[in-house]
Amino acid sequence: MAVGSGRGALIILEGLDRSGKTTQCKKLLESLRSHQHKVKLIKFPDRTTETGKMIDSYLKQNMKIDDRAIHLLFSANRWEKRLEMLKDLEQGITLIVDRYAFSGVAFSSAKKGLELEWCKCPDRGLPKPDLVIFLNVSSSDAASRGGYGEERYENTEFQKTVANNFKRMWDEWKVIDAGGSIDDVHQTILNYVKSTMQSVDDKPIGELWI
Numbered sequence: 517m518a519v520g521s522g523r524g525a526l527i528i529l530e531g532l533d534r535s536g537k538t539t540q541c542k543k544l545l546e547s548l549r550s551h552q553h554k555v556k557l558i559k560f561p562d563r564t565t566e567t568g569k570m571i572d573s574y575l576k577q578n579m580k581i582d583d584r585a586i587h588l589l590f591s592a593n594r595w596e597k598r599l600e601m602l603k604d605l606e607q608g609i610t611l612i613v614d615r616y617a618f619s620g621v622a623f624s625s626a627k628k629g630l631e632l633e634w635c636k637c638p639d640r641g642l643p644k645p646d647l648v649i650f651l652n653v654s655s656s657d658a659a660s661r662g663g664y665g666e667e668r669y670e671n672t673e674f675q676k677t678v679a680n681n682f683k684r685m686w687d688e689w690k691v692i693d694a695g696g697s698i699d700d701v702h703q704t705i706l707n708y709v710k711s712t713m714q715s716v717d718d719k720p721i722g723e724l725w726i
């Protein structure tokens with residue numbers, strides 16, 4: 517594949533907490549870079565911005581925020597990156613994104629009274645992914661991986677509801693069994709990503725849920 521032709525691809529990795537997303541995102545970045553592809557890794561929530569600092573404080577249970585208000589903050593945290601993302605994609609940079617609007621919807625709609633359709637609204641119009649990869653791991657396996665339980669949302673009951681919510685959105689995604697070895701999972705991801713990068717060419721960047 518020619519390096520640097522056409523626009524970059526928008527690749528999202530989603531999954532439950534402790535599904536191995538972050539490890540896989542880093543391996544993907546290294547692998548594509550080693551083949552001279554222009555690629556960047558971004559992560560939501562981006563905890564460095566002003567909205568991100570509030571989200572961080574909320575997740576670490578230092579601050580209470582109304583369920584709908586925190587949902588909108590997570591969404592704002594993505595919107596503030598939109599122009600930068602579009603610019604990168606247009607300049608041929610492939611973006612690997614660790615969580616996106618799908619996490620926003622799956623986690624928020626696991627709370628009482630927040631409908632999935634309502635949760636989608638604030639993210640409508642964000643850059644549309646060219647590929648969504650979902651790392652599928654059972655909520656009990658995820659719980660047995662390290663560090664679980666330190667942040668808000670990291671409990672098995674809640675994660676089960678989140679998993680069901682993800683399933684309600686995953687028809688067009690590549691769902692990968694994340695229980696395999698790190699290298700096998702990486703290879704599967706890499707194959708999907710490479711074929712997506714070849715297919716985007718100069719196709720216009722879509723708008724999510726429109």
Ligand code: TMP
Nearest residue numbers: 533560561590615616619620623624669
């Ligand atoms: P992280 O562990 O990947 O940094 O994600 C932080 C937590 O925030 C994780 O439990 C998923 C949750 N989350 C939301 O509730 N809404 C969102 O929009 C995003 C991106 C993450």
